Amino acid sequence: MKKNTFKLLSGIFIASLIITGCSNDDSSASPNDPDKPTDNIISIKDSYQIDRSKLLTIIPDLKSFHSPEILWTITGINGNNKDSLISKDEKLHFITLNEGNYSLIINVKDGNNTVEKEFSIRVDKEKKPYKYHIAKVFDFLPAYGQFTNEMPKYEEGDTSEIMRKKAEQAIASENPSMISLGGFGGYVTFGFDHTIVNVPGKRDFRILGNAFANSSEPGIIMVAFDKNANGVPDEDEWYEIAGNEHSNSQVIKNYEITFFKPTAELDATTGNIEEYIQWKDNQGNEGWKPKNQFHSQSYYPLWITQESMTYRGTLLPNNAIESNGIWQLKEFEWGYADNYPNTHDESAIDIAWAVDQNGNKVFLPGIDFIKVYTGLNQEAGWLGETSTEVSGAIDLHIKQETIPTRK
Ligand SMILES: [Ca+2]
Ligand SMILES: [Ca+2]
Ligand SMILES: [Ca+2]
Ligand SMILES: [Ca+2]
Structure with missing residues (x-):
């Protein structure tokens, strides 16, 4: 039944997450005040305003109820009658792509009381048009790699902050250029100038990379909903997009790998240096990463002063196949970055694929931040390390591309 509701209300999505968003409740009266009229007992306003693709959180005051049953229903859109139950949660998280006047009712019932309150939400078009592309890079930290210190280019004296800005200049643009995340765990975190709405039944965003046939370097995609509304991604706000490999028994969750700064920058122009960057992981493996003859700069991020760096995440199974000196990096089916060409449907992602740390699906009304990190720890001969770009x-909704989700 809930599913049908969502179908009726294409473009509106209400989360069942418990979050602590900002309250628009401006009532100062106590809900227990006996003189207070019954219809105010839940203390929400008569009307609200929000721009499209922005989240409105409404938190009723239910202190006078005991284990109440709560129903949030849309009763009309632009004067046309509807009767659509949209949430049974205490807090309403309302976000939509579509402007208009929405009429709603909250119904709260416990053993003693039944209270109904009508209210409205006016959804306006944003005054300054939203950008469909990345607006800000929050964090950029590649792992070791043959393109590290090159994409973007490190110059002597550059700090983490300068490298973050360089990454932002590259990818937060209508005409973006490429950054490389290096080996396993290297990452970039970015955001938009609005919330990407999780439209039911449709994919919501696309990550661009440089994949083409047999050159897939899959990156794990994480998404975050700014539930504390502080404008930055916090550790407890992240969810992983569960791609098709998620239930593969060869996938290692909570993988951890440490790369050690090389003691010398050796010249590899005459052939590979096999013992270049030492590494060890939390699975009892260790070894060396080579330096190749095509890229002579340091492969260790030079703005990092620590002697070793540890990266964490979900490790995907190796995808490289070698035959007669020809290396192929096979694509995974769906749900990863830098895995399919940028024009392919499978480089597009549905927020509905997000899961929590226990692998359970979560409902996010939209997302404010995305993190991409390299998902493999693999060397593919002369191709070098597998590194997500x-x-x-x-x-996709602001760009007005429509891509159905996977069935
Ligand atoms: Ca969606
Ligand atoms: Ca936050
Ligand atoms: Ca690469
Ligand atoms: Ca690539």
């Missing part, structure tokens, strides 16, 4: 990201 990112060359931007697109909100």
Whole structure:
């Protein structure tokens, strides 16, 4: 039944997450005040305003109820009658792509009381048009790699902050250029100038990379909903997009790998240096990463002063196949970055694929932040390390591309 509701209300999505968003409740009266009229007992306003693709959180005051049953229903859109139950949660998280006047009712019932309150939400078009592409890079930290210190280019004296800005200049643009995340765990975190709405039944965003046939370097995609509304991604706000490999028994969750700064920058122009960057992981493996003859700069991020760096995440199974000196990096089916060409449907992602740390599906009304990190720890002969590239990201709804989700 809930599913049908969502079908009726294409473009509106209400989360069942418990979050602590900002309250628009401006009532100062106590809900327990006996003189207070019954219809105010839940203390929400008569009307609200929000721009499209922005989240409105409404938190009723239910202190006078005991284990109440709560129903949030849309009763009309632009004067046309509807009767659509949209949430049974205490807090309403309302976000939609579509402007208009929405009429709603909250119904709260416990053993003693039944209270109904009508209210409205006016959804306006944003005054300054939203950008469909990335607006800000929050964090950029590649792992070791043959393109590290090159994409973007490190110059002597550059700090983490300068490298973040360089990554932002590259990918937060209508005409983006590419950054490389290096080996396993290297990452970039970015956001938009609005919330990407999770439209039911449709994919919501696309991550751009440089994949083509047999050159897939899959990156794990994480998404975050700014539930504390502080404008930045916090650790407890992240969810992983569960791609098709998620239930593969060869996938290692909570993988951890440490790369050690090389003691000398050796010249590899005459052939590979096999013992270049030492590494060890939390699975009891260790070894060396080579330096190749095609890229002579340091492969260790030079703005990092620590002697070793540890990266964490979900490790995907190796995808490289070698035959007669020809290396192929096979694509995974769906749900990863830098895995399919930028024009392919499978480089587009549905927020509905997000899961929590226990692998359970979560409902996010939309997302404010995305993190991409390299998902493999693999050397593919002369191709070098498998390293995810990112060359931007697109909100498909603002760009007005429609891609159905996977069935
Ligand atoms: Ca969606
Ligand atoms: Ca936050
Ligand atoms: Ca690469
Ligand atoms: Ca690539």
